[in-house]
Amino acid sequence: MSESSILQRASLGAWLEAMGRAGQRVLAPVREADRVVFATPSAPDQIATGFVQTPASAKAVVFPPYDEMLRFRANGEDVHVEEPSIAAEPTVLFGVRPCDAASFATLRAVFTWDSPDAWFEARMASLTVISVSCTQCDEYCFCTSVGGGPGSTQGSDILLTPLDDRRWLAEVLTEKGQAAAALAPQLFAPANGEAANKEKVLAHVPVRFEAKEFAQWLPSLFDRTDVWKEQSLRCLGCGACAFVCPTCSCFDIQDERVRDQGTRLRCWDSCGFRLFTLHASGHNPRHVQSERWRQRVMHKFSYQPERLGVTGCVGCGRCSRACPVDMNLGEHVRMLSEMSV
Amino acid sequence: MTTFATAPSASQRRNLYTPHKMRIVKATDEAPAVRTFQLQFVDAEVAARFSFQAGQFGEYSVYGEGESTFCIASSPTRKGYIECTFRQAGRVTSALADRQEGDIIGFRGPYGNTFPVEHWEGKKILFIAGGIALPPVRCVIWNVLDLRDRYQDVSIIYGARTVADLVYKHELADWDQRSDVNLWVTVDPGGQTPEWTGKVGFVPAIVEEVKPRPADTIAVLCGPPIMIKLTLPVLAKLGFAPEQIYTTLENRMKCGVGKCGRCNVGKLFVCKDGPVFTLAQLNELPPEY
Amino acid sequence: MELLRDKAKSLLTGGAVQVVIGYAAGSATDRFRPHFARSADDADRLIFGEGCRQNLAVYLLKPEVRAMGKAAVVGGPTTLRTLLQYAVENQIADGLVVALALEDGRVEELTSFAAVEEYLAQRPHGLSDGDRAELEQHAARSQKDRWAYWSAELARCIRCYACRAACPLCYCEQCITENNQPQWVPVASDAFGNLEWNVVRAMHLAGRCVNCGSCAAACPENIRIDLLNQVLAQEAMTQFGAEAGYSVRKEYALSVFKPDDKETFIR
Numbered sequence: 001m002s003e004s005s006i007l008q009r010a011s012l013g014a015w016l017e018a019m020g021r022a023g024q025r026v027l028a029p030v031r032e033a034d035r036v037v038f039a040t041p042s043a044p045d046q047i048a049t050g051f052v053q054t055p056a057s058a059k060a061v062v063f064p065p066y067d068e069m070l071r072f073r074a075n076g077e078d079v080h081v082e083e084p085s086i087a088a089e090p091t092v093l094f095g096v097r098p099c100d101a102a103s104f105a106t107l108r109a110v111f112t113w114d115s116p117d118a119w120f121e122a123r124m125a126s127l128t129v130i131s132v133s134c135t136q137c138d139e140y141c142f143c144t145s146v147g148g149g150p151g152s153t154q155g156s157d158i159l160l161t162p163l164d165d166r167r168w169l170a171e172v173l174t175e176k177g178q179a180a181a182a183l184a185p186q187l188f189a190p191a192n193g194e195a196a197n198k199e200k201v202l203a204h205v206p207v208r209f210e211a212k213e214f215a216q217w218l219p220s221l222f223d224r225t226d227v228w229k230e231q232s233l234r235c236l237g238c239g240a241c242a243f244v245c246p247t248c249s250c251f252d253i254q255d256e257r258v259r260d261q262g263t264r265l266r267c268w269d270s271c272g273f274r275l276f277t278l279h280a281s282g283h284n285p286r287h288v289q290s291e292r293w294r295q296r297v298m299h300k301f302s303y304q305p306e307r308l309g310v311t312g313c314v315g316c317g318r319c320s321r322a323c324p325v326d327m328n329l330g331e332h333v334r335m336l337s338e339m340s341v
Numbered sequence: 342m343t344t345f346a347t348a349p350s351a352s353q354r355r356n357l358y359t360p361h362k363m364r365i366v367k368a369t370d371e372a373p374a375v376r377t378f379q380l381q382f383v384d385a386e387v388a389a390r391f392s393f394q395a396g397q398f399g400e401y402s403v404y405g406e407g408e409s410t411f412c413i414a415s416s417p418t419r420k421g422y423i424e425c426t427f428r429q430a431g432r433v434t435s436a437l438a439d440r441q442e443g444d445i446i447g448f449r450g451p452y453g454n455t456f457p458v459e460h461w462e463g464k465k466i467l468f469i470a471g472g473i474a475l476p477p478v479r480c481v482i483w484n485v486l487d488l489r490d491r492y493q494d495v496s497i498i499y500g501a502r503t504v505a506d507l508v509y510k511h512e513l514a515d516w517d518q519r520s521d522v523n524l525w526v527t528v529d530p531g532g533q534t535p536e537w538t539g540k541v542g543f544v545p546a547i548v549e550e551v552k553p554r555p556a557d558t559i560a561v562l563c564g565p566p567i568m569i570k571l572t573l574p575v576l577a578k579l580g581f582a583p584e585q586i587y588t589t590l591e592n593r594m595k596c597g598v599g600k601c602g603r604c605n606v607g608k609l610f611v612c613k614d615g616p617v618f619t620l621a622q623l624n625e626l627p628p629e630y
Numbered sequence: 631m632e633l634l635r636d637k638a639k640s641l642l643t644g645g646a647v648q649v650v651i652g653y654a655a656g657s658a659t660d661r662f663r664p665h666f667a668r669s670a671d672d673a674d675r676l677i678f679g680e681g682c683r684q685n686l687a688v689y690l691l692k693p694e695v696r697a698m699g700k701a702a703v704v705g706g707p708t709t710l711r712t713l714l715q716y717a718v719e720n721q722i723a724d725g726l727v728v729a730l731a732l733e734d735g736r737v738e739e740l741t742s743f744a745a746v747e748e749y750l751a752q753r754p755h756g757l758s759d760g761d762r763a764e765l766e767q768h769a770a771r772s773q774k775d776r777w778a779y780w781s782a783e784l785a786r787c788i789r790c791y792a793c794r795a796a797c798p799l800c801y802c803e804q805c806i807t808e809n810n811q812p813q814w815v816p817v818a819s820d821a822f823g824n825l826e827w828n829v830v831r832a833m834h835l836a837g838r839c840v841n842c843g844s845c846a847a848a849c850p851e852n853i854r855i856d857l858l859n860q861v862l863a864q865e866a867m868t869q870f871g872a873e874a875g876y877s878v879r880k881e882y883a884l885s886v887f888k889p890d891d892k893e894t895f896i897r
Contacts, residue, residue, distance in 0.1 A: 035852055055850055056788075065788055066818035069358045071345050072404045079404050079445055082345040083356045114613060115598045118355040139658050219607075222627055233694060234664040238795035240850045243788050250602030253358070253595045254817040257405030264358065264404075267818045268788070269601070275808055276603060277593050277629070280430035283566065285592070285606075285629040289694070295605075295629070303608040324796045324848035325684055326656040326663035432810045 004191035007160065007170045011187040013044040018183040019092050024128070027061060028094040029054050038093070047095055052138045053316055057246035058096055062123040063107060065243075067266045069253075074260035086118045088126040092180065099143045099314040101131045101155035103246035109308040110249045128176045132168075133161040137203040140317030142330035146211040148314055150202040161198045169198055208330055209337035211301060211311060218302040221336060225290065231332050232293035234325045235272075241319035241327070242270035247300070247312055250276070271295050301333065357598060360402045360447025361387050366422065368442050371508040372501075374429040375473060376438055377414070381422050383445065393417055395458060395481040396589060396617040399450030400597045401425055401437065409433040410594040412616070413451060414476040416483035423448075426476035426508060452597040453616050456481045456587060458488075461559045465494040469572060471544050471564030472501045475508050477589045477616075478563045482516075489521055496523040498551060500544040500568075503532035525551060545571040555580040561587045573620065583621035590616045590623075590630050606630050631677055633737045634704065637730060638673040641702050641739075647728055648699030651686045652676040664689065668698070678704065678732055685842040687712035688798040691721055702728035702739075707753065708842035710746050711875025712798045715838060717743045718880050721801065743878045750876055757860075761841070765860060780825075780858065786851045787824040789817070793855055794831065796848035799838050799874075806830060832858045837866035837883040840875045 007015075019026055029048045030039040036048045038058050071082045104124065111120035134141075134150035143149055153159045157177035160168040170188060172181050181188055221227065242248040252269040255262055269276060272292050278284045286292050300312030313329070320328040348359050367379035382388035394417050400408040409431075415424035429438040440446060458481060466485055470478045485492050497516060501507045507526065516524045527540035527547045540547055544564065553560070560581055562572060569588065576586060592604040592611040604611035607626045618626075638650040654665035654675040662682045666689075667673040686703050689695045690713075703709060710729055716722045729740040731749055740746045757765065768776065791807070794800040807815045807827060815830060816823040832855075839859040846856035866872040869892075872883035887896070 033852075055852075066820060068343075069356065070348070074404075077443065077445065079362065079447075081348045081359065081362075081404075083348045083359055084343045084345050086355060087343075110600055113599065115357050117357065117600070229694065233666055234689075236688065236792070236795035236848075238792040238848070239790040240792040240848070243790045244850055249600070251596075251600075252817060253408060253601065254813075255403075255405050255407045256813075256816055256818070260405075262405035265818045266358075269603075270790075271602060271605075273791075279591070279593055280434070291629070298607075298627075299602075299605060303605065307608040307610075320657060322792075322850040324792055324844070326661055328657045331657065432813070435811065 003172050004195040005170050005172070005181075005188040006163075006191055006194060007168045007188055009162070009166055009168060011184075012047075015184045015187055016041070016044055016094075019180070022183050023090055025089050025091045026094055027058070027091060029096075052134075052136055052141070053097060053099075053318060053321070055318065055322060056244050057103065057316070057318060058093055058100055059103065059107060059246050059249075061091060061093060061127060062104070062120055063111070063249060065268050067119070068263050069266055070264040072262055072264070084119070086122050088119070088123040090126045090128075092128045092130060094130045096129065096131050097134055097316065098131050098150060098152040098154065098156065098159065099141075099148050099316040100246055101129050101159075102143075102148050102152065102311075103314045103316070104129065104155050106247040106304070106308075106310045106312060106314070107249055109304075109310040113308060128157045128180050129155060130158045130160065130177075130180065131156040133159060133198070133201070134203045134205075135162060135201050137205045138317070140320040140328065140330065141203075141205050141315060142208050142317065142333075143315035144205040145208045145330065145333075146311050146313050146315045150205055151198055161201060163194060163197055163201060167194075169194055171195075205315075208334040211305075211313075214333070214337045215302050215305045218298065218336065221339065222294070222298070224339075227336070227339070228290040228294040231335070232290045232327075235289050235293055235327055236325060237272055237274065237289050237292070238324065239268075239270035239272060240322045240324065241296075241329075242272060243268055244318040244322045245313075246316060246318070247314060271299065297329075297333065297336070358449070358596075360400070360408075360449045362445050363423075363448045365440055365442050365444050365446065368440070371426060371510070372506045374438070375426065375506075375508055376429075377424055377426040377476075377508075378437075378440070378446075379415075379422050379424050380446070380448065382448075388421070393423070393451035394455035395484040396456040396477075397451035397453045398594075398597070398612075398616060399423075399425070399448050399452065400594075401427075401433075402447030402449070403433055403436040403440070404447060406436040407433045408447070408449070408595070409437065410591075410597070412477040412480060412589065414479050416480050416487055418484055418487035426473075426479075428473045449597060452612055454614065456484070456561070456589075456617050458484050461485075462491040463557075464492060465558040466492055466496070467553050467558055467560045468495075468497045468499075469544065469548060469560060469562045469564070470497075470499050471568040472506060473508065474563040474565065474568075474591075475499055477591075478561055479509060479512070481561060486519075486522070493557070494523065495521065496525075496551075496553060498525045498527070498544060498547055500527040500529070500540075500542075500547060501532070502529045504528055504534045504537055506532070543571070544568050545575050548572055548575045553579060555582070555585060559585055559587065563589050583624055584619055586620040588618060588620065588623070590618060592616075592630055633735065634678060634730065634732065635673050635676050637737045637739060638667055638676055638702065639670045641728065642667065642673060643670055646700070647702045649695065650676070650702040650704065650730070651689050651695070652704035652730070653678055653682045653686075666695070666698075676704070683843060683847040684796060685709055685712060685798050685840075685844040687716070688796065688801075688844070690716070690727060691798075691801045700726055700728070702730050704730045704732060706732060707750060707755075708840045708875075710740070710750055711840040712842065713746055713875075714743060714750075714878055715799060715840060715875040717878040718882065719838075747877060755876060757841075761860065764857065765864060768857060768861060781821065783853050784824045784828050785821040786853060787819060787828060788851060789819040789824065789827065790850060792848040792850060793845035796844040797835070798842070798844070799835055799840070800831070806834075828855060828858065831855075832862050835859050836862040837870070837872040838874045839863045 111117040157174045159171045304312035362383040363380040369377045398412045411425045594604045595601045599610040599613040650667040653662040656663040731738045870883035
């Protein structure tokens with residue numbers, strides 16, 4: 001399926017326009033004040049460059065911070081219930097990193113296993129992921145420790161690699177990718193062996209640990225309370241890490257009502273919050289922060305891989321950049337992995 | 342552009358979060374702050390297709406307040422209705438406690454795994470429960486009693502803090518009358534009334550007194566954490582193996598279908614891989630329940 | 631740094647405190663992280679710099695840290711003000727916390743609330759020029775403009791509650807957002823709910839905020855909530871003469887009633 005070609009960076013405008021004409025909403029990293037966020041660029045030069053990673057992930061495209069699942073209103077003694085249409089706006093997510101592209105597999109595993117979530121499936125079906133390989137990384141990145149890489153094609157429909165400041169190598173990987181390229185086929189030229197140059201431009205992301213090995217014996221560290229306490233001592237118990245994370249998918253279900261009408265919402269939540277496992281009786285299976293920190297690590301690096309066969313972490317580093325007290329997940333996990341020796 | 346439309350009938354439904362409408366056909370006050378609802382599906386088609394097995398639970402809705410997780414407290418051998426018993430403890434249960442016969446609430450389910458009653462045929466069954474934890478066991482008590490000749494001895498040890506706190510008082514009286522059920526009901530020391538003729542003592546102490554024998558026996562145990570903690574050593578001392586002891590966990594749950602993450606314990610989801618577990622299985626799990 | 635490290639070591643080895651809460655080098659050159667020094671070796675990692683923005687007093691009320699014993703905490707004026715505000719609010723007892731006040735490379739050890747009060751009284755207090763200019767600029771905007779600004783900014787809030795977690799004065803064991811009978815503040819991060827949350831928090835901090843800026847530093851969306859808190863802090867000052875953290879006098883503007891209160895509705 002994978003075919004390589006060359007796309008001139010100057011052609012991006014024409015390609016985006018073709019996508020627009022084909023009814024696609026385009027979301028790309030765009031500078032807004034002092035931040036880079038995912039938004040619809042009004043022109044190709046609005047797409048941000050020269051940054052390692054956006055502060056927030058793009059998961060809101062398929063898993064929004066809050067989502068109306070039902071509406072209801074009292075109807076005499078009865079209740080009238082309405083559901084939202086299961087449809088999604090065709091969207092091209094342009095300019096995400098390979099780690100972000102890989103994260104959709106994790107979200108998909110959660111939302112489609114056992115009982116498929118029809119909205120999620122509709123959103124994924126309508127989403128085309130066009131990623132850009134990483135030519136730079138920072139001290140927070142660790143994709144290469146969790147089965148990913150700065151030029152990994154996992155999860156992308158098209159992967160673009162900047163060979164120089166004029167040209168991208170375009171790897172068209174899926175049918176959706178082919179459809180996207182076919183919107184403006186004249187923009188793509190044969191690769192002529194340039195694919196061999198891909199490796200040369202990629203960032204070097206040092207491997208800090210080996211996730212698959214680590215997943216095997218991480219559960220044996222469960223009872224090392226001393227370690228979990230020490231690592232989490234500075235953790236403040238906020239939800240910043242979970243909310244900027246592309247693979248965190250835990251949610252709350254909340255009803256909001258005004259008089260006799262209301263809505264049932266799904267809202268982002270975090271296992272780091274005290275309330276997450278709190279019973280109405282007051283009993284809390286994870287009543288101290290060290291236990292909640294342990295759950296975060298265990299879930300991402302052991303439970304989720306074992307149960308759903310997907311990594312719980314793509315090594316994007318956002319949690320560590322966002323954390324108010326510099327809880328560096330890659331660093332903590334490396335420390336844990338070194339305890340095996 | 343998202344539009345909203347009337348929820349389609351159950352057979353066409355794709356939204357796994359839309360509850361079925363249930364009418365409260367009977368409401369009983371069991372104990373202070375404890376109520377039982379007998380519920381019937383409003384939609385006859387759903388009622389006809391619905392089935393469940395003992396041990397499964399549901400998410401019960403008050404539209405506008407939220408959902409609460411309770412086991413289905415009635416037996417699958419009784420058709421045409423389901424029952425739930427709950428204690429008023431928080432926002433949703435307080436709203437539920439205000440509902441009356443004839444009112445409509447929501448129900449999603451059945452979720453979770455089941456007590457393997459078919460595998461228990463031919464064995465003796467010992468039920469041990471405390472307080473508000475009798476409802477999750479009651480479904481399987483009635484399942485066994487409704488198929489009585491498939492099982493050997495059936496014994497029930499049940500206790501609550503006080504006489505008033507005992508749930509299913511009428512059923513306890515019925516079980517007491519039956520010659521094919523051995524029943525011990527107890528209240529905590531100080532919880533008895535002058536008229537009380539049952540036992541006085543904590544459930545673990547009564548279990549020790551009764552001295553159930555493990556041979557060919559399945560024990561179903563459910564109660565507040567402290568009761569479980571103190572009863573397990575008694576059963577171990579009597580020779581019960583972890584594979585013979587079943588319990589049902591009550592974790593904080595929301596979605597019921599293994600997605601929201603709340604009930605994740607180790608690599609399992611209590612809503613999918615439980616809530617019914619043997620002690621042997623629980624011993625493999627991190628103690629986060 | 632040597633002075634700080636030596637001071638920390640002497641406090642620890644002498645048994646005066648069991649933990650020195652300071653900063654250590656973080657993941658990157660411009661990043662610092664809270665550090666809990668419990669030994670002389672630990673104390674060698676203590677540093678301080680421009681990027682040390684998280685108010686360390688927040689850890690004094692954490693059970694995990696309280697369990698360690700007597701603590702010393704490193705910081706500047708806003709950390710010291712937090713200690714006095716904790717005193718006003720009965721959160722810490724006098725003499726159980728040592729403040730290590732840092733200024734121009736010097737370390738001053740303050741072992742009582744009185745000492746902290748005196749230290750702060752000897753130094754200029756009030757807003758920095760930059761803060762003052764920002765507040766004036768904000769006040770100069772029309773109400774319509776200010777409403778538009780805050781509506782837009784707060785719409786971006788994702789309700790991660792990093793601001794609350796980072797703020798030393800947000801120490802309620804059960805936050806108002808965690809109450810669901812009734813659900814005072816809706817859970818979902820829609821624009822209106824966000825406004826409710828941030829305004830409620832600002833109101834709960836009015837007259838208590840010490841302007842440490844930890845909230846804004848913590849916010850992953852870079853929302854200037856510190857500015858909102860400062861606006862209310864100024865209001866509390868102007869209307870009631872209330873200014874947090876300079877005295878242990880137990881008088882909190884919003885919970886004290888005087889018969890000559892200027893509000894007539896209350897009479």
